[in-house]
Amino acid sequence: MDAGKITLKQLRRLVALAETGHFRRAAERCGVSQPSLSAQIEALEEALGVRLVERGGAGATLTPVGREVVARARIALEAAQGVADLAAAAREGPVGAIRLGAKPTLGPYLLPHVVAALHAKRRALKLYIREAPPRVLERELAEGVHDVILAQLPAAGAELEARPLFREPLYLAVAADHPLAAKRRIASEDLAGLEVLSLSPAFHLHDQIEALARAHGARLNRDYEGTSLDALRQMAGMGMGVTILPALYAHSEIREGSEVVVRRFAFGAPYRTIGLVWRKSAGRAPAYEEIAETAREVAAALIARIGAATRGA
Numbered sequence: 001m002d003a004g005k006i007t008l009k010q011l012r013r014l015v016a017l018a019e020t021g022h023f024r025r026a027a028e029r030c031g032v033s034q035p036s037l038s039a040q041i042e043a044l045e046e047a048l049g050v051r052l053v054e055r056g057g058a059g060a061t062l063t064p065v066g067r068e069v070v071a072r073a074r075i076a077l078e079a080a081q082g083v084a085d086l087a088a089a090a091r092e093g094p095v096g097a098i099r100l101g102a103k104p105t106l107g108p109y110l111l112p113h114v115v116a117a118l119h120a121k122r123r124a125l126k127l128y129i130r131e132a133p134p135r136v137l138e139r140e141l142a143e144g145v146h147d148v149i150l151a152q153l154p155a156a157g158a159e160l161e162a163r164p165l166f167r168e169p170l171y172l173a174v175a176a177d178h179p180l181a182a183k184r185r186i187a188s189e190d191l192a193g194l195e196v197l198s199l200s201p202a203f204h205l206h207d208q209i210e211a212l213a214r215a216h217g218a219r220l221n222r223d224y225e226g227t228s229l230d231a232l233r234q235m236a237g238m239g240m241g242v243t244i245l246p247a248l249y250a251h252s253e254i255r256e257g258s259e260v261v262v263r264r265f266a267f268g269a270p271y272r273t274i275g276l277v278w279r280k281s282a283g284r285a286p287a288y289e290e291i292a293e294t295a296r297e298v299a300a301a302l303i304a305r306i307g308a309a310t311r312g313a
Contacts, residue, residue: 005047008080011073013040014052015143017060018070026060074142078159081144082281097126098287101137101146105205105229106168106274109248110150113298118291125287133202141277148288150295152204153275161280163292166299167271169247169307170208171262173232173254175239185266192217195241197232200225205272209244212270218242229253233260246272251306274299 016026017037027037045052052066062070102111111129118125132140137149138156155162172191174180180190196218198209206225213220221241226232230253232243237259245254250262276292278285 006044008077010040010044010047011077012143013037014044014066015070015073015077017041017053018062018066019139021060023060077144078142078279078281081279082283084283087283097128098284098291099128099130099145099147100291101130101132101140101149103134103137103150103152103203104131105199105203105246105249106150107131109246109252110274110295110299110302113302114291114295117294117298121294122290127291134204135202141279144279147282147284148276148278148291151275151277153273153277155275155277159280160277161282161285161288162275162277163289163296164273164275165292165296166303167273168299168303169264170212170244170270170272171247171250171264172242173236173245173250173260173262174242175237176259176261178239178242180242180263181261183263186263187266188216194218196220197235197241197243198225199229199232200227205244205246208270208272212244236260244270247306248302251302251309 013026013030013032016029017023020026020029023034023038027034030037041053048069050065051063052069054061054063100111107129108131111127115127115129118127130146134151137146137151140146141149142157142159150165151162153162153164172180172186180186183190191213194213196209196213198213198220199206201207210220212218224235224240226235226243229245229249233245233253235241236243245262254260254262276288276295278288282288
Protein backbone atom coordinates (compact mmCIF):
# COMPACT_ATOMS: atom_id res chain seq x y z
CA MET A 1 0.00 0.00 0.00
CA ASP A 2 1.20 3.51 -0.87
CA ALA A 3 -0.63 5.92 1.46
CA GLY A 4 1.11 8.83 -0.24
CA LYS A 5 -1.00 8.23 -3.34
CA ILE A 6 -4.31 8.57 -1.46
CA THR A 7 -5.98 11.94 -2.11
CA LEU A 8 -8.91 13.77 -0.53
CA LYS A 9 -10.50 13.92 -3.96
CA GLN A 10 -10.51 10.12 -4.14
CA LEU A 11 -12.03 9.88 -0.66
CA ARG A 12 -14.78 12.36 -1.59
CA ARG A 13 -15.61 10.32 -4.68
CA LEU A 14 -15.77 7.12 -2.63
CA VAL A 15 -18.08 8.68 -0.03
CA ALA A 16 -20.36 10.02 -2.79
CA LEU A 17 -20.48 6.56 -4.35
CA ALA A 18 -21.28 4.98 -0.99
CA GLU A 19 -24.16 7.39 -0.40
CA THR A 20 -25.70 7.14 -3.87
CA GLY A 21 -24.93 3.48 -4.63
CA HIS A 22 -24.63 4.44 -8.28
CA PHE A 23 -21.68 5.62 -10.38
CA ARG A 24 -23.70 8.05 -12.50
CA ARG A 25 -25.47 9.69 -9.56
CA ALA A 26 -22.20 9.93 -7.63
CA ALA A 27 -20.52 11.57 -10.63
CA GLU A 28 -23.39 14.07 -10.92
CA ARG A 29 -23.10 14.96 -7.24
CA CYS A 30 -19.34 15.50 -7.58
CA GLY A 31 -19.70 17.46 -10.82
CA VAL A 32 -17.47 15.12 -12.84
CA SER A 33 -17.96 12.58 -15.60
CA GLN A 34 -18.72 8.98 -14.74
CA PRO A 35 -15.45 7.69 -16.29
CA SER A 36 -13.49 10.24 -14.23
CA LEU A 37 -15.15 9.15 -11.01
CA SER A 38 -14.63 5.49 -11.82
CA ALA A 39 -10.94 6.14 -12.53
CA GLN A 40 -10.54 7.90 -9.16
CA ILE A 41 -12.10 4.93 -7.34
CA GLU A 42 -9.84 2.50 -9.19
CA ALA A 43 -6.78 4.61 -8.36
CA LEU A 44 -7.77 4.53 -4.67
CA GLU A 45 -8.20 0.75 -4.79
CA GLU A 46 -4.80 0.43 -6.42
CA ALA A 47 -3.17 2.66 -3.78
CA LEU A 48 -4.76 0.64 -0.97
CA GLY A 49 -4.25 -2.73 -2.62
CA VAL A 50 -7.83 -3.88 -1.87
CA ARG A 51 -11.17 -4.02 -3.67
CA LEU A 52 -13.55 -1.40 -2.25
CA VAL A 53 -16.50 -1.65 -4.62
CA GLU A 54 -18.39 -4.50 -6.24
CA ARG A 55 -19.44 -3.29 -9.67
CA GLY A 56 -22.62 -4.32 -11.44
CA GLY A 57 -23.70 -2.24 -14.42
CA ALA A 58 -23.99 1.34 -13.18
CA GLY A 59 -24.70 0.17 -9.65
CA ALA A 60 -22.12 -0.19 -6.92
CA THR A 61 -22.02 -2.12 -3.64
CA LEU A 62 -19.27 -1.59 -1.08
CA THR A 63 -17.20 -4.54 0.01
CA PRO A 64 -16.83 -5.06 3.79
CA VAL A 65 -13.45 -3.32 3.76
CA GLY A 66 -14.96 -0.63 1.53
CA ARG A 67 -17.51 0.18 4.23
CA GLU A 68 -14.72 0.53 6.79
CA VAL A 69 -12.73 2.78 4.48
CA VAL A 70 -15.79 5.01 3.89
CA ALA A 71 -16.28 5.42 7.66
CA ARG A 72 -12.68 6.56 8.05
CA ALA A 73 -12.84 8.66 4.89
CA ARG A 74 -15.67 10.72 6.39
CA ILE A 75 -13.54 11.43 9.46
CA ALA A 76 -10.55 12.38 7.30
CA LEU A 77 -12.64 14.71 5.12
CA GLU A 78 -14.16 16.43 8.15
CA ALA A 79 -10.70 16.91 9.66
CA ALA A 80 -9.38 18.34 6.39
CA GLN A 81 -12.27 20.80 6.22
CA GLY A 82 -11.53 21.78 9.82
CA VAL A 83 -7.95 22.60 8.86
CA ALA A 84 -9.17 24.78 5.99
CA ASP A 85 -11.67 26.53 8.28
CA LEU A 86 -8.98 27.16 10.89
CA ALA A 87 -6.68 28.69 8.30
CA ALA A 88 -9.50 30.88 6.99
CA ALA A 89 -10.31 32.07 10.51
CA ALA A 90 -6.67 32.93 11.18
CA ARG A 91 -6.36 34.66 7.83
CA GLU A 92 -9.69 36.49 7.67
CA GLY A 93 -11.34 36.52 11.11
CA PRO A 94 -15.09 37.15 10.96
CA VAL A 95 -14.82 38.21 7.31
CA GLY A 96 -14.30 36.42 4.03
CA ALA A 97 -16.69 33.97 2.39
CA ILE A 98 -19.01 31.65 4.30
CA ARG A 99 -21.26 29.09 2.64
CA LEU A 100 -24.67 29.06 4.29
CA GLY A 101 -27.35 26.48 3.54
CA ALA A 102 -31.03 27.21 4.16
CA LYS A 103 -34.28 25.40 3.53
CA PRO A 104 -36.76 27.00 1.14
CA THR A 105 -39.46 27.16 3.84
CA LEU A 106 -37.31 29.64 5.78
CA GLY A 107 -34.42 31.17 3.85
CA PRO A 108 -36.31 33.61 1.58
CA TYR A 109 -38.30 35.06 4.50
CA LEU A 110 -35.47 35.53 6.99
CA LEU A 111 -32.12 35.74 5.22
CA PRO A 112 -32.64 39.03 3.31
CA HIS A 113 -33.03 40.76 6.68
CA VAL A 114 -30.06 38.90 8.21
CA VAL A 115 -27.80 39.61 5.23
CA ALA A 116 -28.63 43.33 5.37
CA ALA A 117 -27.84 43.46 9.10
CA LEU A 118 -24.56 41.55 8.67
CA HIS A 119 -23.51 43.74 5.76
CA ALA A 120 -23.98 46.82 7.93
CA LYS A 121 -21.67 45.28 10.57
CA ARG A 122 -19.14 43.41 8.45
CA ARG A 123 -18.85 44.66 4.90
CA ALA A 124 -16.01 42.23 4.17
CA LEU A 125 -18.15 39.23 5.12
CA LYS A 126 -19.68 37.43 2.15
CA LEU A 127 -22.45 34.87 2.52
CA TYR A 128 -22.94 32.39 -0.31
CA ILE A 129 -26.46 31.06 0.20
CA ARG A 130 -27.79 27.81 -1.23
CA GLU A 131 -31.25 26.34 -0.68
CA ALA A 132 -32.03 22.65 -0.33
CA PRO A 133 -34.51 20.44 1.55
CA PRO A 134 -33.55 20.14 5.23
CA ARG A 135 -32.44 16.50 5.19
CA VAL A 136 -30.22 17.26 2.18
CA LEU A 137 -28.77 20.28 4.01
CA GLU A 138 -27.83 18.12 6.98
CA ARG A 139 -26.05 15.61 4.76
CA GLU A 140 -24.26 18.32 2.82
CA LEU A 141 -23.13 20.04 6.02
CA ALA A 142 -21.44 16.80 7.08
CA GLU A 143 -19.84 16.55 3.63
CA GLY A 144 -18.45 20.10 3.80
CA VAL A 145 -20.67 21.53 1.06
CA HIS A 146 -21.88 24.15 3.57
CA ASP A 147 -20.03 25.86 6.40
CA VAL A 148 -23.22 26.49 8.38
CA ILE A 149 -26.91 25.79 7.87
CA LEU A 150 -30.16 27.25 9.14
CA ALA A 151 -31.95 24.20 10.46
CA GLN A 152 -34.88 23.11 12.54
CA LEU A 153 -33.67 21.94 15.94
CA PRO A 154 -32.76 19.56 17.40
CA ALA A 155 -30.03 18.77 14.89
CA ALA A 156 -28.91 15.14 14.82
CA GLY A 157 -25.22 14.33 15.22
CA ALA A 158 -22.77 14.52 18.10
CA GLU A 159 -20.28 16.13 15.69
CA LEU A 160 -22.50 19.20 15.24
CA GLU A 161 -22.63 22.48 17.15
CA ALA A 162 -26.00 24.27 17.26
CA ARG A 163 -27.13 27.71 18.46
CA PRO A 164 -30.89 28.25 18.93
CA LEU A 165 -32.05 31.43 17.21
CA PHE A 166 -35.81 31.73 17.63
CA ARG A 167 -39.13 29.92 17.92
CA GLU A 168 -41.34 30.47 14.89
CA PRO A 169 -45.12 30.16 15.46
CA LEU A 170 -47.17 27.94 13.14
CA TYR A 171 -50.60 29.06 11.92
CA LEU A 172 -53.60 27.30 10.45
CA ALA A 173 -54.21 28.39 6.85
CA VAL A 174 -57.70 28.04 5.33
CA ALA A 175 -59.52 29.33 2.27
CA ALA A 176 -61.01 32.79 2.77
CA ASP A 177 -64.51 31.32 2.42
CA HIS A 178 -63.87 28.40 4.80
CA PRO A 179 -66.10 28.38 7.94
CA LEU A 180 -63.01 28.62 10.17
CA ALA A 181 -61.97 31.87 8.49
CA ALA A 182 -64.62 33.63 10.58
CA LYS A 183 -62.92 32.60 13.83
CA ARG A 184 -60.11 34.63 15.42
CA ARG A 185 -58.62 31.62 17.24
CA ILE A 186 -58.70 27.93 16.37
CA ALA A 187 -59.66 25.51 19.15
CA SER A 188 -58.64 21.86 19.27
CA GLU A 189 -62.16 20.69 18.44
CA ASP A 190 -62.17 22.88 15.31
CA LEU A 191 -59.54 20.60 13.77
CA ALA A 192 -61.49 17.36 14.21
CA GLY A 193 -62.24 15.76 10.84
CA LEU A 194 -60.40 18.36 8.76
CA GLU A 195 -58.38 17.33 5.71
CA VAL A 196 -54.83 18.61 6.24
CA LEU A 197 -52.33 19.23 3.45
CA SER A 198 -48.62 18.83 4.17
CA LEU A 199 -45.17 19.06 2.64
CA SER A 200 -43.39 15.83 1.75
CA PRO A 201 -41.45 13.87 4.41
CA ALA A 202 -38.25 15.47 3.04
CA PHE A 203 -39.22 18.47 5.19
CA HIS A 204 -39.21 18.43 9.00
CA LEU A 205 -42.43 20.47 8.90
CA HIS A 206 -44.18 17.35 7.58
CA ASP A 207 -43.57 15.56 10.89
CA GLN A 208 -45.00 18.46 12.89
CA ILE A 209 -48.09 18.77 10.72
CA GLU A 210 -48.69 15.02 10.92
CA ALA A 211 -48.35 15.03 14.72
CA LEU A 212 -50.65 18.05 15.06
CA ALA A 213 -53.30 16.46 12.84
CA ARG A 214 -53.17 13.18 14.73
CA ALA A 215 -53.35 14.84 18.14
CA HIS A 216 -56.50 16.82 17.29
CA GLY A 217 -58.47 14.38 15.17
CA ALA A 218 -57.67 15.77 11.71
CA ARG A 219 -56.74 13.64 8.69
CA LEU A 220 -53.44 14.07 6.86
CA ASN A 221 -53.98 13.99 3.09
CA ARG A 222 -51.45 11.42 1.89
CA ASP A 223 -52.57 11.64 -1.75
CA TYR A 224 -51.00 15.06 -2.09
CA GLU A 225 -47.73 16.17 -0.53
CA GLY A 226 -46.54 19.62 -1.50
CA THR A 227 -43.06 20.51 -2.62
CA SER A 228 -43.29 24.13 -1.44
CA LEU A 229 -45.22 26.37 0.92
CA ASP A 230 -46.58 28.23 -2.11
CA ALA A 231 -48.13 24.99 -3.37
CA LEU A 232 -49.75 24.34 0.01
CA ARG A 233 -51.12 27.88 0.14
CA GLN A 234 -52.60 27.60 -3.34
CA MET A 235 -54.20 24.21 -2.63
CA ALA A 236 -55.71 25.51 0.60
CA GLY A 237 -56.99 28.56 -1.27
CA MET A 238 -58.84 26.27 -3.68
CA GLY A 239 -60.60 24.59 -0.77
CA MET A 240 -58.79 21.27 -1.14
CA GLY A 241 -57.95 21.18 2.56
CA VAL A 242 -56.36 23.24 5.30
CA THR A 243 -52.66 23.46 6.03
CA ILE A 244 -50.11 24.71 8.55
CA LEU A 245 -47.82 27.59 7.60
CA PRO A 246 -44.83 29.14 9.44
CA ALA A 247 -45.29 32.72 10.62
CA LEU A 248 -42.45 34.27 8.57
CA TYR A 249 -43.83 32.80 5.34
CA ALA A 250 -47.42 33.80 6.17
CA HIS A 251 -46.38 37.36 7.04
CA SER A 252 -44.41 37.66 3.79
CA GLU A 253 -46.77 36.02 1.29
CA ILE A 254 -50.37 36.38 2.55
CA ARG A 255 -52.00 39.78 2.20
CA GLU A 256 -55.40 41.16 3.08
CA GLY A 257 -57.88 40.05 0.41
CA SER A 258 -55.88 36.91 -0.36
CA GLU A 259 -57.61 33.63 -1.18
CA VAL A 260 -56.13 32.28 2.05
CA VAL A 261 -56.26 33.53 5.63
CA VAL A 262 -54.19 32.36 8.61
CA ARG A 263 -55.45 31.95 12.16
CA ARG A 264 -53.61 31.43 15.44
CA PHE A 265 -54.34 28.44 17.64
CA ALA A 266 -56.15 28.89 20.93
CA PHE A 267 -54.26 25.97 22.46
CA GLY A 268 -50.51 25.57 23.23
CA ALA A 269 -49.42 27.47 20.11
CA PRO A 270 -47.30 25.11 17.98
CA TYR A 271 -43.96 26.38 16.75
CA ARG A 272 -40.71 25.22 15.23
CA THR A 273 -37.31 26.00 16.74
CA ILE A 274 -34.75 27.36 14.28
CA GLY A 275 -31.02 27.36 14.87
CA LEU A 276 -27.66 27.84 13.20
CA VAL A 277 -25.67 24.60 12.94
CA TRP A 278 -22.04 23.90 12.05
CA ARG A 279 -19.46 21.14 12.45
CA LYS A 280 -17.64 21.11 15.79
CA SER A 281 -14.40 20.61 13.88
CA ALA A 282 -14.85 23.91 12.02
CA GLY A 283 -12.24 26.52 12.77
CA ARG A 284 -14.39 29.60 12.19
CA ALA A 285 -16.67 29.31 15.20
CA PRO A 286 -16.29 33.04 16.17
CA ALA A 287 -17.62 34.08 12.76
CA TYR A 288 -20.50 31.61 13.03
CA GLU A 289 -21.32 32.86 16.54
CA GLU A 290 -21.51 36.41 15.18
CA ILE A 291 -23.86 35.31 12.39
CA ALA A 292 -26.00 33.48 14.96
CA GLU A 293 -26.23 36.53 17.21
CA THR A 294 -27.21 38.78 14.31
CA ALA A 295 -29.81 36.30 13.05
CA ARG A 296 -31.21 35.99 16.59
CA GLU A 297 -31.63 39.78 16.89
CA VAL A 298 -33.21 40.11 13.44
CA ALA A 299 -35.58 37.18 13.99
CA ALA A 300 -36.68 38.47 17.41
CA ALA A 301 -37.69 41.80 15.85
CA LEU A 302 -39.54 40.08 12.99
CA ILE A 303 -41.41 37.65 15.26
CA ALA A 304 -42.40 40.48 17.62
CA ARG A 305 -43.73 42.51 14.70
CA ILE A 306 -45.68 39.52 13.38
CA GLY A 307 -47.09 38.79 16.83
CA ALA A 308 -48.33 42.36 17.21
CA ALA A 309 -49.97 42.24 13.79
CA THR A 310 -51.74 38.93 14.40
CA ARG A 311 -52.96 39.99 17.86
CA GLY A 312 -54.57 42.97 16.27
CA ALA A 313 -56.18 40.88 13.52
